[in-house]
Each structure stands twice: as structure tokens, then as C-alpha cells.
Amino acid sequence: MLYDAPYQNPDEEVPYEGFQILETVPVEAMLHLENPGDLRALFQMTPYAWNTPRAGVERLEALPRLDVRAAFRVHVFRRL
Secondary structure (H helix, E strand, O other), X not given: OOOOOXXXXXXXXXXXXXXXXXXXXXXXXXXXXXXXXXXXXXXXXXXXXXXXXXXXXHHHHOOOOEEEEEEEEEEEEEEO
16 A cells, blocks of 8 residues: 555564563554544654655545554563
């Protein structure tokens, strides 16, 4: 929807000094956005809001609703 040539972001393990990683927990959910304001708010919370070409933003703003798969990786650390 946003890009003419979409791409997947690479998974990265970022070490943090003074912390030990305990686990990485995948979290996934389907979001059914039927309110254009909710769709706009979700988009504005992402880095894509600053990097998406204007044509992609216009396509997104023209949608009356959208089903989106949200996928995150929660990294759990322990302070050493």
C-alpha cells in the first residue's frame, strides 16, 4: 500500500552495555481498522510516516478501512 517496491526490515539483535538478553518474544495480531482516524493515527506512530512517498500516503488516506497484521519482537533484558 505504501511503497511501489515493499521490503522486509531485517531482524537485528542489538547488544546493550550493562544488560543481558533473556529472551525475544514474538507478538502478532490482526488489526481491523475501520475508522480513517485510527488508520491515520497508527500510521503516524511509525517511522514510515517520515519516509513514505507522498503517493503511498495518498493511497493510504483514500482507504475506508484496512486489515493490518501487526508483528513485533519484544526483547527482554536483565541489568547486569
